[in-house]
Amino acid sequence: MRYRFARQAETLGKSVYDHAPGAIMLSAGSAYPMSLPDVSHEAAEAARHKEETMQYGPLMGLDDLRDCIAAYVAEDGVTCSRENILATNGAKHATELALRVFTEAGDRIIVSAPTYMTTLQTFRNYGLNLLGVPQDVEGLDADLLETRLRTLRDNGEPLPKLLFDIPDFHNPTGITMSLERRKRLIELALEYEFVIVEDDPYRRLRFEGEPVPPIKSLDTEGIVIAVGTVSKILSPGLRVGWAIAAPEIVKRMALQKSDGGSSPFNQRIVASLMRSNKMGLHIAEVSQHMKAHRDAMIDALATALPGATVRKPEGGYFLWVELPEGMSGDALAARGVAHGVEVSPGRVCFPTAAAGNYLRLAYSFVGPDTIRDGIRRLGIAYKELL
Amino acid sequence: MRYRFARQAETLGKSVYDHAPGAIMLSAGSAYPMSLPDVSHEAAEAARHKEETMQYGPLMGLDDLRDCIAAYVAEDGVTCSRENILATNGAKHATELALRVFTEAGDRIIVSAPTYMTTLQTFRNYGLNLLGVPQDVEGLDADLLETRLRTLRDNGEPLPKLLFDIPDFHNPTGITMSLERRKRLIELALEYEFVIVEDDPYRRLRFEGEPVPPIKSLDTEGIVIAVGTVSKILSPGLRVGWAIAAPEIVKRMALQKSDGGSSPFNQRIVASLMRSNKMGLHIAEVSQHMKAHRDAMIDALATALPGATVRKPEGGYFLWVELPEGMSGDALAARGVAHGVEVSPGRVCFPTAAAGNYLRLAYSFVGPDTIRDGIRRLGIAYKELL
Numbered sequence: 001m002r003y004r005f006a007r008q009a010e011t012l013g014k015s016v017y018d019h020a021p022g023a024i025m026l027s028a029g030s031a032y033p034m035s036l037p038d039v040s041h042e043a044a045e046a047a048r049h050k051e052e053t054m055q056y057g058p059l060m061g062l063d064d065l066r067d068c069i070a071a072y073v074a075e076d077g078v079t080c081s082r083e084n085i086l087a088t089n090g091a092k093h094a095t096e097l098a099l100r101v102f103t104e105a106g107d108r109i110i111v112s113a114p115t116y117m118t119t120l121q122t123f124r125n126y127g128l129n130l131l132g133v134p135q136d137v138e139g140l141d142a143d144l145l146e147t148r149l150r151t152l153r154d155n156g157e158p159l160p161k162l163l164f165d166i167p168d169f170h171n172p173t174g175i176t177m178s179l180e181r182r183k184r185l186i187e188l189a190l191e192y193e194f195v196i197v198e199d200d201p202y203r204r205l206r207f208e209g210e211p212v213p214p215i216k217s218l219d220t221e222g223i224v225i226a227v228g229t230v231s232k233i234l235s236p237g238l239r240v241g242w243a244i245a246a247p248e249i250v251k252r253m254a255l256q257k258s259d260g261g262s263s264p265f266n267q268r269i270v271a272s273l274m275r276s277n278k279m280g281l282h283i284a285e286v287s288q289h290m291k292a293h294r295d296a297m298i299d300a301l302a303t304a305l306p307g308a309t310v311r312k313p314e315g316g317y318f319l320w321v322e323l324p325e326g327m328s329g330d331a332l333a334a335r336g337v338a339h340g341v342e343v344s345p346g347r348v349c350f351p352t353a354a355a356g357n358y359l360r361l362a363y364s365f366v367g368p369d370t371i372r373d374g375i376r377r378l379g380i381a382y383k384e385l386l
Numbered sequence: 387m388r389y390r391f392a393r394q395a396e397t398l399g400k401s402v403y404d405h406a407p408g409a410i411m412l413s414a415g416s417a418y419p420m421s422l423p424d425v426s427h428e429a430a431e432a433a434r435h436k437e438e439t440m441q442y443g444p445l446m447g448l449d450d451l452r453d454c455i456a457a458y459v460a461e462d463g464v465t466c467s468r469e470n471i472l473a474t475n476g477a478k479h480a481t482e483l484a485l486r487v488f489t490e491a492g493d494r495i496i497v498s499a500p501t502y503m504t505t506l507q508t509f510r511n512y513g514l515n516l517l518g519v520p521q522d523v524e525g526l527d528a529d530l531l532e533t534r535l536r537t538l539r540d541n542g543e544p545l546p547k548l549l550f551d552i553p554d555f556h557n558p559t560g561i562t563m564s565l566e567r568r569k570r571l572i573e574l575a576l577e578y579e580f581v582i583v584e585d586d587p588y589r590r591l592r593f594e595g596e597p598v599p600p601i602k603s604l605d606t607e608g609i610v611i612a613v614g615t616v617s618k619i620l621s622p623g624l625r626v627g628w629a630i631a632a633p634e635i636v637k638r639m640a641l642q643k644s645d646g647g648s649s650p651f652n653q654r655i656v657a658s659l660m661r662s663n664k665m666g667l668h669i670a671e672v673s674q675h676m677k678a679h680r681d682a683m684i685d686a687l688a689t690a691l692p693g694a695t696v697r698k699p700e701g702g703y704f705l706w707v708e709l710p711e712g713m714s715g716d717a718l719a720a721r722g723v724a725h726g727v728e729v730s731p732g733r734v735c736f737p738t739a740a741a742g743n744y745l746r747l748a749y750s751f752v753g754p755d756t757i758r759d760g761i762r763r764l765g766i767a768y769k770e771l772l
Binding site: 001002003004005006007008009012015017028030031033036037038039040042043044046047048050051052053054055056057058059089090092093095096100101102103104105107118121122125161193195221222223231235236237238239246248249251252254255256258259260261262263264265266 | 387388389390391392393394395398401403414416417419422423424425426428429430432433434436437438439440441442443444445475476478479481482486487488489490491493504507508511547579581607608609617621622623624625632634635637638640641642644645646647648649650651652
């Protein structure tokens with residue numbers, strides 16, 4: 001059968017969800033299996049409230065969950081209430097809905113270069129024109145962004161509709177954006193009239209250093225859409241995330257949902273965990289694990305990949321490894337699989353012109369011993385390539 | 387703040403999810419609360435398998451669930467296996483993913499006129515050009531469709547990429563498409579190269595008469611995408627649905643998902659219910675309730691709305707009421723709310739030019755006594771309008 005596929009679905013390439021069977025997985029930001037929560041009690045309780053949980057849920061999400069989310073982000077200095085909050089099927093779903101509200105195919109959006117590879121796939125599916133802006137140690141290079149925006153405006157070209165970034169423990173670079181830089185982004189957003197999608201899955205997984213206020217907490221004009229999820233702090237399998245923005249934005253996002261409301265069953269489980277002290281304890285436990293994983297990986301890299309540069313993030317899930325100039329991250333990743341370890345070549349994280357000599361390593365999924373074994377295997381591949 | 391919304395999100399109108407507070411709801415296809423299943427056991431069991439259910443799930447869905455779905459549709463004569471099946475967040479999500487694989491904004495698709503109002507919202511969100519084709523007692527008018535297609539082709543106009551229909555207990559008309567008509571649709575699809583999205587949520591809720599084979603069961607060429615869901619046979623709150631099609635289609639649909647895999651937690655619950663005899667028993671119970679609801683509503687309408695014509699469906703959730711010529715369904719629905727009952731004006735079900743004198747009534751959500759009270763209230767409004 002010859003199908004007339006749409007442009008965005010013509011090719012059927014390798015997906016970021018394909019994994020090398022049997023290899024130690026240092027490629028995906030999956031949860032550490034040892035620290036997945038036991039929700040038997042909350043699940044059975046949710047099942048008992050079947051008129052709420054087994055029925056279609058409210059389009060915006062359960063009021064109780066939205067109140068819990070408001071209280072949760074208030075701890076970070078974000079002031080909002082129920083009507084600012086839309087429950088979604090995870091953070092990526094929230095980002096997609098924001099895209100649908102603000103962009104059409106061909107529109108320009110701003111992303112860091114590199115950025116989150118899976119969301120990049122969504123941006124491409126939507127036919128967006130990606131303006132990639134590099135980062136320095138303080139995060140997205142706002143001066144460079146301003147220059148680019150001014151040039152676009154001076155040339156009468158269409159200005160970006162939206163900026164997507166991960167200011168805390170950035171995926172893939174691990175960088176946390178400085179306060180100064182966050183303020184600059186808001187100024188630029190107001191001047192050039194784009195909305196900021198602040199994707200913030202890792203914020204609470206801070207191992208050291210002082211938290212920087214969320215961009216959303218600095219937003220007096222309603223220009224920021226804060227996107228959150230329980231995937232990294234509780235469970236990715238529940239698929240519960242959210243967007244926080246002006247009511248006229250979140251209501252529009254809700255109307256772009258194809259599934260009516262997201263599952264009230266899963267929302268009830270998450271609300272129960274948020275209302276109890278279970279979530280707080282769980283976040284502390286996961287952070288402790290992730291710190292140990294990070295340290296094990298950084299130590300192992302020093303021995304296994306001499307000549308590579310690693311930035312040490314203060315939290316989150318990822319290490320961004322700069323390989324010696326001229327070494328191909330793709331070649332190293334391919335050779336790694338042959339030695340039984342899977343890592344992501346940095347190239348897949350770049351919106352346009354890719355730097356070839358990077359790797360993204362995730363230390364979330366396997367424990368310290370397996371991390372050490374994986375990095376040792378990567379080291380063999382590395383030495384073969386040197 | 388002045389936002390630069392995308393075209394598809396400019397207006398913020400009344401949503402099909404908004405309901406009149408306090409009114410008897412005969413407007414939405416929600417589940418009957420008395421027959422929502424108790425999944426306490428399955429939910430607690432799912433929680434215990436946390437390495438599967440709390441982690442990111444496989445992009446295509448749990449293998450076990452996909453095998454259960456294959457076995458389920460085999461009872462209807464659909465032959466398929468795991469690799470033909472994608473798990474989704476309900477049927478509407480599956481339809482959306484099919485749209486993303488086959489259509490771009492401005493493309494033409496074929497829908498019945500009237501059709502499912504909520505999906506119509508999705509079609510509009512995607513900027514599709516809707517070719518509405520009326521039905522007769524046998525379903526979508528294939529002769530008229532053929533004439534339209536031939537005219538488009540003769541005029542060198544772009545041909546539709548996709549046809550969406552609900553052949554069993556159609557929403558809103560309740561019509562079940564004849565076998566002959568199903569075969570004709572496949573012939574037309576092959577000749578004019580469009581795919582058929584067969585949305586089939588109600589098939590197992592048959593109260594009488596003989597089932598007609600699904601269009602998918604007649605599809606030897608891979609031109610049909612069968613869309614299913616547990617929303618009407620188990621629970622809408624779990625948000626578990628599926629698409630069945632050629633592997634090259636379902637794989638592409640998976641890559642258009644923004645949330646990676648759908649919740650493996652909910653998929654596990656559904657697989658458990660499908661593997662036990664609980665689902666079969668539940669379907670029998672729901673069918674029995676729905677038959678009683680339908681009969682109560684049809685009886686009550688005969689008294690309350692003299693001069694209106696009602697088609698008696700052999701199953702499903704809905705009645706399609708033709709009002710006396712000149713009476714406005716919108717006016718009657720508005721007046722109904724004033725008398726404490728909410729129904730859907732038929733106009734919202736039409737893709738383009740709407741017939742004004744129809745109502746869609748859902749008998750699923752409230753029991754026979756409340757249905758009688760609701761129709762009595764609607765009768766008062768009706769008499770005021772006559």
